[in-house]
Amino acid sequence: MASYSELANRPVLTQPVYEAGRPIEVVAREFGLDPASVIKLASNENPLGPSxxxxxxxxxxxxxxxxxxxxxxxxxxxxxxxxxxxxxxxxxxxxxxxxxxxxxxxxxxxxxxxxxxxxxxxxxxxxxxxxxxxxxxxxxxxxxxxxxxxxxxxxxxxxxxxxxxxxxxxxxxxxxxxxxxxxxxxxxxxxxxxxxxxxxxxxxxxxxxxxxxxxxxxxxxxxxxxxxxxxxxxxxxxxxxxxxxxxxxxxxxxxxxxxxxxxxxxxxxLDDAEFLSRSRRANAEGVAQLSDGLRRLGFEFIPGHANFLAAKIPNAEEAFTTLQKAGVIVRPLKGYGMGGWLRLTVGTPAQNERLLSELSKFR
Ligand SMILES: Cc1ncc(COP(=O)(O)O)c(C=O)c1O
Incomplete structure (x- = not known):
């Protein structure tokens, strides 16, 4: 009898799996944290919430x-x-x-x-x-x-x-x-x-x-x-x-x-022009806040205009886990051939401050 793998379409056997940003509830359960205290800056979501x-x-x-x-x-x-x-x-x-x-x-x-x-x-x-x-x-x-x-x-x-x-x-x-x-x-x-x-x-x-x-x-x-x-x-x-x-x-x-x-x-x-312009403004301020903070901390980062920045953090893979223990979820970029880099989504001003403060521990 053939196994499922033998029956599968060939590309499926070697298809890589998409690694998504870790969900708040999952991280909270894994590290024994209150979900309300966890911030997710891992999937380039909008920190202002939905339109x-x-x-x-x-x-x-x-x-x-x-x-x-x-x-x-x-x-x-x-x-x-x-x-x-x-x-x-x-x-x-x-x-x-x-x-x-x-x-x-x-x-x-x-x-x-x-x-x-x-x-x-x-x-x-x-x-x-x-x-x-x-x-x-x-x-x-x-x-x-x-x-x-x-x-x-x-x-x-x-x-x-x-x-x-x-x-x-x-x-x-x-x-x-x-x-x-x-x-x-x-x-x-x-x-x-x-x-x-x-x-x-x-x-x-x-x-x-x-x-x-x-x-x-x-x-x-x-x-x-x-x-x-x-x-x-x-x-x-x-x-x-x-x-x-x-x-x-x-x-x-x-x-x-x-x-x-x-x-x-x-x-x-699509009609929510007010929300869209608020999102754009908040994001520009957030990018500036994170950029300034990363510069101050001496971390290399790639200048960006989207709602995230890629930053080079010492021991990034370890930092990814340590940050989660502190209730901050970011995205490691090893899967993109960028070992040593983390992707940081722009959050609210308070979230950005908390992220920068946690990152300062890796200097
Ligand atoms: C460059 C780019 N394209 C497309 C997508 C897919 O977004 P969605 O499927 O949520 O529309 C993403 C999501 O992060 C993205 O970063």
Whole structure:
């Protein structure tokens, strides 16, 4: 009799497992702490909480939990279309932007294809590539910055997708809109460029790829409600692309992949301009507070514009555990080939102060 492993699809056997930020309750139980005293600065969540408009709408939607959600995500796509000056058919809604990236990979990747991304790029690009038997081509990032010329040079006739996040996670660095547009324009016409803009709302300027899209270039943009809108727990993200690419990706999407409160929450959050600007302001102040503190403590860190900073901390792996004992959860970056580095999410001013005070013990 064959084992399950012998029966499994080949890529599944070697598929790496995504290591998420450790949940508050789990850390509290492990170290005998009161969950209320534990702070999680490990998953780039919004320290201000959820968008109030999003929260109210999601709460209201709970009354209709006996109904399936709108599988077509009609109203959210209409709202996004108005925001982006595109058509509803230019959007695919996912259970987080993570899902739309997997759907993109599912629709387009097969064994033999190559996928190009940076060596310290968001790990999901690699997971999506491997899951469908394609080959990751990881381009070195000198100084932890994307080398866009090297990425372009890594493209071969086998390349199917190029992924780029700006800002990138876990390094936090950005590429200028001009550089991004130039890269998109330089790619061969059968390569799909996926620009991941999970943290776009924190930037003053983002690349506008719509003109290139209108020219018929193969490119998609992904966004999420998990960060600046504060709705990570609802899991909503989306992909922007041509009607044709969205139509194809929609064929592999589950009919009800985005749940009822999630759709309602995301729709309402889009109108929450007040919360969005408060998030942006608080984040800029938090980045400055953490940067100043890290500088004062003499720790090397990568300047960043998203809602986190990567910092080099002596004995980082040990520090990760010691910090948890003190009720502070951060993210070790060893899995990204950045042993010795920790990723620190921007918290409230008090949380940032507590983090810096705990970090001062590792000098
Ligand atoms: C660069 C980047 N892209 C995408 C995501 C996925 O976010 P979500 O699936 O919550 O939309 C994350 C999450 O941390 C991220 O850092």
């Amino acid at each position: 109030p408009l999003g929260l109210a709408a999601a709460r209201k939607a709970l009354e209709n939990l006996h109904l399936y959600p709108d599988g077509g995500c009609t109203f959210l796509r209409e709202k996004l279309a108005a925001k982006w000056s595109l058509r509803p058919s230019n959007f695919v809604i996912g259970n987080g932007s993570n899902e739309v990236m997997i759907l993109l990979a599912q629709a387009f990747l097969r064994p033999g294809d190559e996928v190009v991304f940076g060596s310290q790029a968001f790990i999901v690009y690699k997971l999506a590539t491997l899951l469908f038997g394609a080959t990751p081509v990881e381009v070195p990032m000198p100084g932890f910055r994307h080398d866009l010329a090297a990425m372009r040079a890594a493209v071969t006739p086998r390349t199917r997708i190029v992924f780029l996040a700006s800002p990138n996670n876990p390094t936090g660095g950005t590429d200028s809109p001009e550089e991004i547009v130039a890269l998109a324009r330089s790619l061969p016409e059968d390569v799909i460029f996926c620009l991941d803009e999970a943290y776009a709302e924190y930037l003053d300027r983002t690349a506008d790829l719509r003109p290139l899209m209108a020219e018929g270039r193969k490119l998609v943009v992904t966004r999420t409600f998990s960060k600046a809108y504060g709705l990570a727990g609802l899991r909503v993200g989306y992909l922007v692309g041509s009607e044709e690419v969205c139509g194809l990706i929609n064929r592999v999407r589950q009919p009800f992949n985005v749940n009822l409160p999630a759709l309602a929450g995301a729709e309402a959050a």
